Amino acid sequence: MPSRRAFVKHSLALTTAGLWVGRGHAQPAGEEGQKNVQPKRYRMPIESDPHERTFMQWPSNSRVYGGARWLRQAQASIAQIANTIARYEPVVMLASVKERERLRKQLDRGVEHWDIPTDDLWCRDSGPTFVCSAEGDLAIAELNFNGWGNKQTHRRDGDVLKRVAERMNLEVFDSGVVGEGGGIETDGAGTLMAHESSWVNPNRNPGLNRDEIEARLLQAFGAERMIWAPGVAGADITDYHIDSLARFVEPGVVLIQLPGQLDPGDPWSVSAFETHDILQAARDARGRKLEIVVVSGPTRPRIDSVDFAGSYVNYYVCNGAVIASEFGDAAADENAKAILSELYPGREVVMLNTDTLGEYGGGIHCATQQQPKT
Numbered sequence: 001m002p003s004r005r006a007f008v009k010h011s012l013a014l015t016t017a018g019l020w021v022g023r024g025h026a027q028p029a030g031e032e033g034q035k036n037v038q039p040k041r042y043r044m045p046i047e048s049d050p051h052e053r054t055f056m057q058w059p060s061n062s063r064v065y066g067g068a069r070w071l072r073q074a075q076a077s078i079a080q081i082a083n084t085i086a087r088y089e090p091v092v093m094l095a096s097v098k099e100r101e102r103l104r105k106q107l108d109r110g111v112e113h114w115d116i117p118t119d120d121l122w123c124r125d126s127g128p129t130f131v132c133s134a135e136g137d138l139a140i141a142e143l144n145f146n147g148w149g150n151k152q153t154h155r156r157d158g159d160v161l162k163r164v165a166e167r168m169n170l171e172v173f174d175s176g177v178v179g180e181g182g183g184i185e186t187d188g189a190g191t192l193m194a195h196e197s198s199w200v201n202p203n204r205n206p207g208l209n210r211d212e213i214e215a216r217l218l219q220a221f222g223a224e225r226m227i228w229a230p231g232v233a234g235a236d237i238t239d240y241h242i243d244s245l246a247r248f249v250e251p252g253v254v255l256i257q258l259p260g261q262l263d264p265g266d267p268w269s270v271s272a273f274e275t276h277d278i279l280q281a282a283r284d285a286r287g288r289k290l291e292i293v294v295v296s297g298p299t300r301p302r303i304d305s306v307d308f309a310g311s312y313v314n315y316y317v318c319n320g321a322v323i324a325s326e327f328g329d330a331a332a333d334e335n336a337k338a339i340l341s342e343l344y345p346g347r348e349v350v351m352l353n354t355d356t357l358g359e360y361g362g363g364i365h366c367a368t369q370q371q372p373k374t
Contacts, residue, residue: 036174038219042133050373053092054091054316054370055371056081056092056121056367058118063153074360079106084323094123122157124181124182124366126154126180128161130369144178149239173220181369185246186223191251191285192221193226193228193242197234200213214228229274238361240271244313245275245311249344253290253293254292254293256313276294297311298332301329303355309363310325315365321350322340324337325363337351
């Protein structure tokens with residue numbers, strides 16, 4: 001099975017990103033700089049705030065997956081996740097009308113189908129990033145998805161955001177940067193965190209320095225402070241998205257997954273501990289030191305592969321539940337569930353076998369995108 005961690009560049013035609021967009025319609029960038037910049041009154045709420053619905057994407061491009069067999073496995077995993085979330089809140093599955101019969105067979109009635117063609121399943125990255133105002137206005141922040149630095153074809157995925165905006169008649173504000181939703185975390189109260197490797201990278205934002213990227217991300221997400229950690233560039237297709245390592249549970253509280261001990265020869269281990277130390281020393285937008293909660297990763301997962309992404313923190317918080325992964329390591333799975341139950345009181349913690357997504361270097365959070373309730 002091909003892996004997003006051990007990625008291979010595809011020979012399919014790649015789309016270009018960086019368009020300035022209005023109400024679902026692309027407009028060329030002008031010489032004077034950004035158009036349609038997001039007003040400061042918009043912000044992205046934290047994921048645990050109430051949702052209107054969840055968006056997901058149906059994997060449909062067999063060439064991305066290396067063949068029909070792997071594609072069908074990915075579809076089965078996405079269907080399981082969608083059906084689980086639909087027990088707690090409405091789910092919209094984005095897929096071509098050509099997939100309707102397959103969707104009918106695999107998805108429960110609580111999952112609505114929107115006719116928006118897709119290539120891959122990673123809705124967190126290519127789907128809409130919703131922002132809202134105190135007055136109840138909903139809009140979309142455009143992160144200009146370019147296939148993780150043009151590493152993968154995204155002809156249809158590159159149009160997902162525009163087509164969702166058109167269907168919902170929502171205004172789209174261009175962030176002025178290229179990146180993905182999985183590459184940034186917000187506490188909904190003014191603080192963002194990210195790995196530099198996913199943003200300050202010539203495969204996404206050539207010619208922009210960290211300060212310029214930071215200013216545009218703060219504007220797009222309605223935040224005041226950014227916490228950066230170096231990350232790892234070039235080792236996986238995402239250049240190490242933060243949402244596979246650390247998540248805001250609530251303002252002032254971060255959950256991070258660490259290996260049992262530091263391995264100086266493993267760049268993932270080095271980066272994880274480095275990010276932990278930076279977060280431990282950081283302060284949020286309110287000037288508070290962060291409370292850091294550590295969860296250990298699985299040591300004996302069902303899938304024994306260096307490319308396997310066994311992340312407990314790549315979970316999704318929906319109305320009334322936390323949907324997380326289990327990896328067949330009984331002790332580690334039980335420990336992760338206990339920690340999530342303590343961090344999210346009043347929510348049911350549901351653990352799913354998502355090994356197929358892990359083999360592609362992602363997880364449940366990567367495959368979902370919330371629409372906040374306004």
